[in-house]
Amino acid sequence: MKDSLLNQTVEIEKRRRLYSLAIVVISAALLVAGYKQANAMNSGHFLDGLKKFFEYPGEIVREAFQSGSEFPLLLYKFLPALIETLNIAAVATLLGGLFAMIFAFLGANNLSVWPPLVPISRRMMDIMRAFPELILALFLIFVLGTSPVPAMIAVAFHTAGALGKQFSEVNENIDLNAIEGLQSCGASWFQRMKFAVLPQVLPNYLSYFMLRFEINVRASAILGFVGAGGIGAELRRTIGWGQGAGDETAALFLLLIFTIFIIDQSSSYFRTKLIVAESGGNT
């Protein structure tokens, strides 16, 4: 009896290892085949490109050094473009966050806003989250013309869905005792939300909100490249000029990288602080 149990365990373990091995081998094979295919479809090839990989960054860095004392002026010159990109991201995060909050409250099972709305608002969030920003941005650029607003709307649309999903998960994990307590004293729905729900969810909301702002700065910069203004549009202009504009391209790269680095570091700092404050307050 004991023997057969041991054998069985060994057997299961063997089979599991075989499966794991098979998965690893198949993934490796797919990876190799995929890279081969990608390499074949690409206009430039991997090995040729490898030599050129440092050429372009080298070229723009060289041109940046050649411009010498004028380089800080370039950074200053492109500051408005950077601010525009940041504005796109900030407004999109604020508006998207507002809609996300509305969706999250409507889509949470435990907050009893109006039950028929729960599945509708969840499907809405799914669709908005899946919608690629590029499509909406291109469409709106066609209708509204070149302006930061199409990118802002496109990013806000996606944000409403993505943040909405995270917010509604936060909503579903709250402690319901506080709501019941308030309800027993006859508090209205708004009072229950204000005094029982919001204090519980706001720190988490804020943390997701900051993370999303960082993601949105990157998205806004990219959308600028397809015609939505801001730092992406400037990049497209300088890169389109080709040689000679390397110093400007370098300035733009530097601004973008530096900004993202600052936002990344500060948002992760504040989020850690929020989480510490949160868990410290609870215990």
Place this chain on the structure above:
Amino acid sequence: MSAGTDAAVIIDGPDTIFANLRARTLRSGIVLLAVLAYLSYTWVAFDMNGLIDSAKPERAVLLANDAVAHKVHVTKSMRTGETKVAIEGERTATYETPPSWVETGDDSTRVILGDGYEVVIFDNAIEMYVPDYGTITASIIDNRIETILPEGKAPPDWLRAVPSKFDARPDLRKRVQMSRAKIEVHRYFTGWENFFFPFNSPLSTYSFMEVVSLIFNDQRLDPEMANWRLVFDTFWENPDWQHGNVFVALLETLLMAVLGTVTAAFVALPLAFFAAQNFSPSNIVRFFVRRLFDLLRGIDMLVWSLIFIRAFGLGPLTGTLAIAFTDTGELGKLFSEALENTDEKQVDGVQSTGASKVQVYRFGVIPQILPIFISQTLYYLESNIRSATVIGALGAGGIGLMLVETIRTSRDWENTLYLILLTLFLVIAMDKISGSLRKRLIQGRNAQG
């Protein structure tokens, strides 16, 4: 504040509670005001008023109409005197015998536009009959277009008639244009034209059942190849819709996302061990690996893409590497945080059996972070399929580039809609697949453990 400090430690008195509440309300009021002030600043910065003035909402209507309909052009060239009927005015889609709504006479052509509208095209003049209005005549006299309206009627607001051009568009389904060089009448029909087979192929007039029976028929339509092959090739190489090229573009986008994410995950995992406090061999190594992650993440996907496009040219490899580089940073940071949160007991347990270092990682650590590894990788895969469309639009290729190009030429909106629908389908399908995979793998593991 009547209650002593000792009492306040146990429970706040009502005064304190209300004071706190007032402070909180004040604080949220200030935050709200600040947000509103910022939004009004951006309203000015984005020049919203100017944008509202210059927006072209009619373009959206035009686009919506054009995306679900196709138009047939009746064109008369003034130079040759010839009249042609063609779908979207393309030479490859010209009717040999005009459709029934175009009546060709000896010296004139009558075009029935529906809803009672009619146009008769003469040598160098047109007569347009408008129900409840009368007949508008436009003719070329001395190189100028002269428009005569029915007596006593004001010009309709959909008509633009100047000496160089006559343009009448009573509604979205019909349009009459006349210039010194040509007369062009458009009639719109709902539906995507020649979606399956091109106009000039022998298959374009076949019904669905006829195509099916043709496939199973041994008698070859084209002696060169089997019938199923003919049907497939005609469909695949349809010049208007380019199903084959679109499919390849979708595949490129998918390839970029999958390869990029998987590469990032497998490079990030071993590096994460060096970046995690409890596994890193030394603090110096840890510092440098963490800065490497910051660097990869901080040099945004946009910058990586632009650098790789320069080095590798157009194609999926470029997009793959851009995604792989950025996400190695992202995933590396996440994995190292997960490693720092692993349970020491399991590691100690495996170590106590005399396991080697590799075995400790394999049996003590990997099982603990596997759920996070899989779920985060799948999550990034989901979001990267969207990123891959955008990177494609920057110039890496795939469906993103195709979309930008069709929108920029704005020739055939039905093609654009087709691409948009396919992209949405791809994104949503990936979303669903990765979502269900994530749920199943993680639940499966929980059930096992």
